[in-house]
Amino acid sequence: MNDQRPMADRQHDAASAVAFATVEVTHDIGLHARPSVVFTRLAKSFPCTIGVEVNGDGVWLNGKSIVKIMGARIRKGFILSIRAEGAAAAEAVAALRTLVERNFDEEKSHARSA
């Protein structure tokens, strides 16, 4: 998973189907139970491999493993790097980044309209 090329090259490399993005966690509680379920389920819906690095610590976790994602204890303000390789890599990275930006669609279940 470790890609030594400079960041600019990694941004979007269609030829080898590698995609990369960074995103800040803004959810108040971080990646707790339900966000982790939603994140890893979405990751598992893509055929490519997906890695997640937390705060640039150099350790790439399997983005499809809820055990690994929960184990990283990701909190508000943490920076996630998401890297996908293989078929639909760009779509996967875009979808996962948007999910984090949307706060994992959590409001949906809390702000029920009457």
Next chain:
Amino acid sequence: MPEALRLKGQGASPGSARGPAHVMAPEDGHARGVRANGSDAARLVAAVDRAVEDLRALAGRSDLESAAILEFQIEMLRDPALLEPSLERIQRGAEAGTAWAATMDAYVASFEEAEDEHIRARGADMRDIRQQVLRALHGERPPDFPKGAILVGRDIAPSLFLSHDWSQGGAIALFAGSVASHVATLARSRGVPMVVGVPKADIETGMELVVDGDEGTVEDGRAVPPSAAAVQGASAMPASMGGPGVAPDEVPLRTADGVRLTLQANIDHPSELRNLSPAGIDGIGLFRTEYLMGSAADLADEERQAEIYAGMLAWAGGRPVTIRLLDFGADKPPPGEAVDPSSFLGLRGIRLLLARPDVLRTQVRALLRAAPAGQLRVLLPMVTAPSELEQTRAVFAEEAARLAARGVPHAVPPLGLMVEVPAAALMPEAFDAAFFSFGTNDLAQYLSASARDNAAVSPLYAAAHVAVLRFLAMVVPVVAATGRPVGICGDLAGDPGALPALLACGLRDFSMAPRRMTLARAALSRLNADGSEARG
């Protein structure tokens, strides 16, 4: 007898309850390390599968919120990241249970030493998963305790909370525990009083305890006069869940000066009815059907919808049941579609349904077929113009004619308006609606021009509270002048602080979440019909 026991912890779920203690044995749950027949690897895989199956069965019997918590456990169990290290340990010679316990212990520890309470609270879920697999491996049944008892222990597993029957009351007192735990969330939504962080003390099974989740105390029942506990009991069973708080003899509800009021339940999922007594309420004032629809396949399943609706009508036993047409859009997208905040002012509610007639017609047929089972009323969300009501009425008429042609039994229910768009609220006489029901959450959003889901404007949304009350004071009499019944089913109806103002507006029919009913009932019966405090 030493001085009476009085322990101070932290309230995790409000309300108070009295009952006999049931002390849970400390959860050793150690792996037995005993070799059984068959390969250890195969036994462990089978045990994990069985634990997943049991959780799926429990989730199937649970409400949405509970099922989401169980789904989390299921995802964890199905992740190879837990099974693979265990299988490696087995390869190196460990017995199945020992291997699993060692993997889980290492993982649980990483949570329990965290500083963040929300992360630490997940440790309870991990221990729960650990125990479920060990029990499956040893062929043991999950623990339970007597109904109505006060559970006392270090912590309680979410799966135990969810499999226990709380209909006879009871409470939870924990020496450890967390207000951020899944069990605390569940206890709050079901109205089970809960106190965490209770100092360790000698409590024996059978000892009578009073747990007060508001004060965060656990006391010897003999030291608390039963009358005092009964007074506390006013908030003791906010839950609804069939507790004594909604005893049948409390219907009908009247104000202090004798004006009849009705109190109905807002229901999100039919599973909520299991623990609610129809005799204790005046019917269902709002059933939100969109939460039934987990997938596009559910939307198309007319049979399933018809069965669910007929089941609710039968449950209500002749009391009115108001079912709202699917209210998708904005923060509640149709299954499989993305949240679209712009649709707060776009296609949502009845607008979206009229744009997707296949979805509307399926639901309409299901409602027509269920209607003979009881007193059904149908509520239209987000209506702005009379034409929307008339188009929907035409769909009901067309589908009824088709059912009649096929000889299918059915009945056409009365159609009412959910009043949440200010333009409709100001023009009630323009609508030929059988009844009106105010939805205050969206009304507040549209009056304050502040989207409910936008944190940047949430102070403005909240600040509009007074304006919403003034708006209601102006328009409720106008709606009432149509001669049609008018009620309220927004969050405001369950807010005891708003009830005097709502009564003063002329509102008499209130619908709210079941857990809000006990407090609202107590508040309403202390007020006069004009909203003033009754003199004691």
